[in-house]
Amino acid sequence: MARADLLLDLVQAERHGDRDRFRTLVEAVIAEERANQHHLLADRLSELITTTGQGLTRDDRAAAVRDLVEEIVPQRRLAELELAPVPQRVITELVEEQRRAELLRSYGIEPRNRLLLSGPPGNGKTSVAEAIASELMLPFYVIRYEGVVSSFLGETAARLDSAFEFARTRRCVLFFDELDTIAKERADEHETGEIKRVVSTLLLQIDRLPAHVVLVGATNHSELLDRAAWRRFQVRAELEAPSRSQATHYLERLADRFGGDLGFAPRTLADKLAGASFAELEEFALDVRRRAVLELPDADVRRIVKERLEHWRSQATE
Template sequence: MARSDLLISLVRAGAAGDRAALESTTEALVADERAKNHHSVADRLERALAAVNVTPPALTTSSSQSGSGKDTILELEPRTTLGQLMLPLPVARGGQQLVEEHTRADVLRAHGYEPRHRVLLSGPPGNGKTSFAEAIAEGLGLPFFVVRYDALIGSYLGETNARLRKLFDYVRTRPSVLFFDEFDSIGKERGDTHETGEIKRVVSFLLMQLDQLPSYVVVIAATNHAELLDRAVWRRFQMRLSFPAPDRQRIGSSTILSPNGPISLKQHQRLSVENSVQ
């Protein structure tokens, strides 16, 4: 499925005369082939790309780019690392496993497996869900895409689905981390009698797009209201992590980074007091 998506994106980019999309899609294909140790094929793809002279069609204008899926995301540079976050032990281990699976994806594929790439985070606000998603992007060295709901959700019938399609078509062209914050706003329970038929169609289309995402796109969704999510949403995510509010014991036993290495928060507080006295 991942390879077929890339080939479709490659054809679309060539037909539209979109050099940037053609290059990013070809680079993703090259990375996929090298991960499978098909280095000769990867080299041929790179040579073919260098020899291609893409000429945009006469009717192609800058307005066509304004309607691309790139308009519905913010690309941020990830700076936070997993080691800087105060996380529950299951969440910290889950993050480390996710990074390791993608770092060693070639080993998994050699045995017929794909790394997990759909993660659902739930818990009260302010407990590190967004920072966790950013840290995963930093750990994998991938672009961090944050979905803009103001540009995604339309007021006309079918408009949101059309923008969702463009969004997913865009992210398929390159390895990345795609982050949906406040996921309950778009993944609501379809059985809710207070919701319109349009949101139900959006949820159904969203679930289909999630199923078709290649494994080199890591999609992370976060919600503060897990009870509002559609039941089918939960089944789409291979990893589900809970972010409870930290208690006093966990805060006191947590570690933070210092110039001399990790130290406990209590040690950090004691050193701060001693330095202020001096």
């Protein structure tokens, strides 16, 4: 069981209403229980502190920046994602560095904390960011573009400052989707001076992030990123559309998740859905399962799959 001093500090933090310290101490208890091979207890504690208050703002101070930053309860785990070997390795290494940050610091080394994900949409960039937060048992914050980007000159940079200032004061994972929308190449003669000032502000804020804040940037168009912004990320991973074998394996897992029957063998479906992203494969399987449930008890899953395949092909050729 957890050390007596940890339990005493835990009770004292609760009595004083110190929620940040209470959470930090619970995370310390979880780490200790994992070290003692008490994984069931550690998993249960982790689940409690990452799901309590789902749908509500769990950080009181987040209320002041709720228009700029949204907190999301992480649900994904890295083991659930289909990743190619290279992205799998670099992402796993970043998670390990954050988990063992104290060991690195004892040697005068800081863990890496800035990850750039690129690739076509629907192939796991948001899921990876969420899974990193889940693995590290950290709050997951997402930059809200509708709140940060303003039509008024000067306001966007100021709002970016506020969002990053909030993130710097806590240990968390901060997700910046569609990074190319703001971090555009400043050498582009068609861009305004305002955009260039925003990029400069963004670069300054990234430089000021402490190592305990994990910044995950995502872009569908890495070629549009300002080169200085691209270089700010110590770790970069390309998330491509699934290969045939990846799609087959993913469809096998989806079949298990959605009831074990997708009408055709996963390999056959992978061939018929060639070119689909991971998100499209999941939506296809979910659509089949939804229709099959509605047609119970006489559902013909094979017929449903054939109909959905025809629809998918027609959309793909539009």
